[in-house]
Amino acid sequence: MEVRRWHIIIGFTILFVTYALVLLNIQVFSKNYKMRAEANIVERVVEYPLRGMIYDRNGKLLASNAAVFDVMIVPKVFKVLPQDSLELAGMLDYTIEELRYNIKKAKYYSWYKPSVFKKQLTESEYAKIQDKIIRYKGLSIQARTIRSYPHKSLANALGYVKEVTRDFLKKDSANYYQSGDLIGKSGIEKFYEKELRGQRGVSYIMKNVKGVTKGKFEDGKLDTIPQVGATLTSSIDLDLQAYGELLMKDKKGAIVAIDPSTGEILAMISAPSYDPNELTGEGKRLSKRYGDxxxxxxxxLFNRAMQSRYPPGSTFKTVMAMIGLQTGAVDTLTTYFSCNKRLVGCHNHDSPLNLKGSIINSCNPWYYQEIRRMLNDEGKRYETSDLLRKTLDDWKIDVQDYGLGRKLGVDMPYEKGGLVPSSKLYDRIYKGGGWKISTIHSISIGQGEVLAMPIQLANLGAIIANRGYYYSPHIIKSIGGKGPLEQYKEKHKVDIKPEYVDHIARAMADVPRIGTARRAYSPDIVICGKTGTAQNPHGEDHSIFMGFAPLYNPKIAIAVYVENAGFGGTWAAPIASLMMEKYVNGIVKRPYLEKYVNSVNLIQREKERKEKERLLKERREKAKERLKAQQLLRQKRDSIAVTTSSES
Structure with a gap:
């Protein structure tokens, strides 16, 4: 018994000492327990940085920030009496069902971590509830900002921001974004997201059991200061942008204007557009606006300037002319071709023509005959040859040198590359062969398989304005005062002699004066350009103009597309002319031309045309049905007559 008693005493002693050591370790030596205890009274507050501002080239604000307030909830602390639920729902503009759903959603996220209970109250909405919200334990207010756009211009280029989705958060390998964060979804906001978003800050605040703030945790040693996003200075001229949007009112299409000496985009219009403020904020209102x-x-929402692939039409003849000169297929003095309309259709003009005359008069047969020379085919071959494949592929490389058929690397998302056909493409279309010059000749006048974006044609105008080189088009000229991205400082030279380009430029100077773009003529500046009319299987042809001004020391290169508008000289040319005059001279002295451009609603006109086509088609179908019914009736009568005659 004595031995057993000592065993019990020793056992209890060891157990006591063990518990004492564990408790000593937890309460004195271990920091883990201390941190857990402090977590009950320390609140981690995320401080969102201001998103970077965006200005135009003249210092006018394009994108700023507006204050909003999120109502946050901690489900563990939150308590609401049944009689107060209706009042709280009314304060937050919720139904009782929505209130319960959001409480359940917060609990699903975390019982202990704060989450957003009501998103983005405006200052006026917050002012109405700030004195009442403090009565509810577990609810707090977190201030943040959303995007605001002081002007209604440039929506497609600026883009918009939106709350990150769950799917995005799963793919965010950097683990930067959190639920509720905003991210650029299109335009400048998306491309320059890393520069604009800044860096979040975090502060730790001590609170007592009643939720009263007692001060900074450890005197703010663990706090981090939010870093404001970089300020971006765009190359956009807001006055020119707004003027272009006015000229494109009630029209579909695009305008891109570039400073040839730098590649800076002066204006980027996609019509029709929308007010960029329509896509600010979050929640049901944003979803409805976006859906509409x-x-x-x-x-x-579709940025036609960057994403619409149109046939370049006769503007492409400038590329054909320059490649022809560089390869020696044609020259400026001795090469004359007649306007042979048996080869391809054309309008009436003098014939034969030299190269300059072909540009001024936009002669289609001239370029049909030129491409036969360029591809070493005089129309005698009836099957595809290896030589034809090689010369076509060489031609494609030459065309791509002018920035067509590939991406230019613009600082905007979702850029498309256009299309310049190759022998492989035609082999696929014609199943290995059987194509020849007469099959593909439409590529010589910018039709067929040749497709380009408006920004590519504006860049083509810059190449001609610069007599053979360009800078990649870009819309941001300075990031935080440090200039553009490095790739936009690099000069790209085209493989062509400057004197050849100058010959084309001087020919383009005569197009508004005596050629196909006489509505674009200005007595104050020398406007150089080339019209184009792109065939459209879905309606009236597209009106196109590409050019620059003035002839020497050019300040602006431009491309204009007006959908379903007819000839290039009818609508696109005068719009481009007004834009160039506005930028170069700062004032427009041709109000009659402005009145003409704004005199018609081309969207409504196209809608009416389609309605007439629909009604005409419907009448034809009904006429066919009546004719068919009449034929059946005659057959039935004839059948009865035959039967009666037989019986007789």
Whole structure:
């Protein structure tokens, strides 16, 4: 018994000492327990940085920030009496069902971590509830900012920001974004997201059990200061941008204007567009606005300047002329071709023509005959040859040198590359062969398989204005005062002699004076350009103009597309002319031309044309049905007559 008693005493002693050591370690030596205890009274507050501002080239604000307030909830602390639920729901503009759903959603996220209970109250909405919200334990207010756009211009280029989705958060390998964060979804906001977003800050605040703030945790040693996003200075001239949007009112299409000496984009218009403020904020209102815009048949969210692939039409003849000169297929003095309309259709003008005359009069047969020379085919071959494949592929490389058929590397998302056909493409189309010059000749006048974006044609205008070189088009000229990205400082030279380009430029100077763009003529500046009319299987032809001004020391290169508008000289040319005059001279002295451009609603006109086509088609179908019914009736009568005659 004595031995057993000592065993029990020793056992209890060891157990006591063990517990004492564990408790000593937890309460004195271990920091883990201390941190857990402090976590009950320390609140981690994320401080969102201001998103970087965006200005135009003249210092006018394009994108700024507006204050909003999120109502945060901690489910573990939150308590609301049944009689107070209706009042709280009314304060937050919720139904009782929505209130319960959001409480459940917060609990699902975390019982202990704060989450957003009501998103983005405006200053006026917050002012109405700030004295009442403090009565509810577990609810707090977190201030943040959303995007605001002081002007209604440049929506497609600026883009918009939106809250990150769960799917995005799963793919965020850097683990930077958190639920509720905003991210650029299109335009400048997306491309320069890293520069604009800044860096979040965090502060730790001590609170007592009643939620009263007692001060900074450890005197703010663990706090980090939010870093404001970089300020971006765009190359956009807001006055020119707004003027272009006015000229494109009630029209579909695009305008891109570039400073040839730098590649800076002066204006980027996609029409029709929308007010950029329509896509600010979050929640049901944003979802409805976005849904309405995305369902609009005119596609206002679609950036036609960067993403619409149109046939370049006769503007492409300038490329054909320059390649022809550089390769020696044609020259400026002795090469004359007749306007042989048996080869391809054309309008009436003098014939034969030299190269300059072909540009001024936009002669289609001239370029049909030129491409036969360029591809070493005089129309005698009826099957595809290896020589034809090689010369076509060489031609494609020459065309791509002018920035066509590939991406230019613009500092905007979702840029498309256009299309310049190759022998492989035609082999696929014609199943290995059987194509020849007469099959593909439409590429010589910018039709067929040749496709380009408006920004590519504006860059083509810059190449001619510079007599053979360009800088990649870009819309941001300075990031935080340090200039553009490095790739936009690099000069790209085209493989052509400057004197050849100058010959084309001087020919383009005569197009508004005596050629196909006489509505674009200005007595104050020398406007150089080339019209184009792109065939459109879905409606009236597209009106196109590409050019620059003035002839020497040019300040602006431009491309204009007006959908379903007819000839290039009818609508695109005068619009481009007004834009160039506005930028070069700072004032427009041709109000009659402005009145003409704004005199018609081309969207409504196209809608009416399609309605007439629909009604005409419907009448034809009904006429066919009546004719068919009459034929059946005659057959039935004839059958009865035959039967009666037989019986007789």
């Amino acid at each position: 815009l995305s369902r609009d048949t005119n596609k206002p």
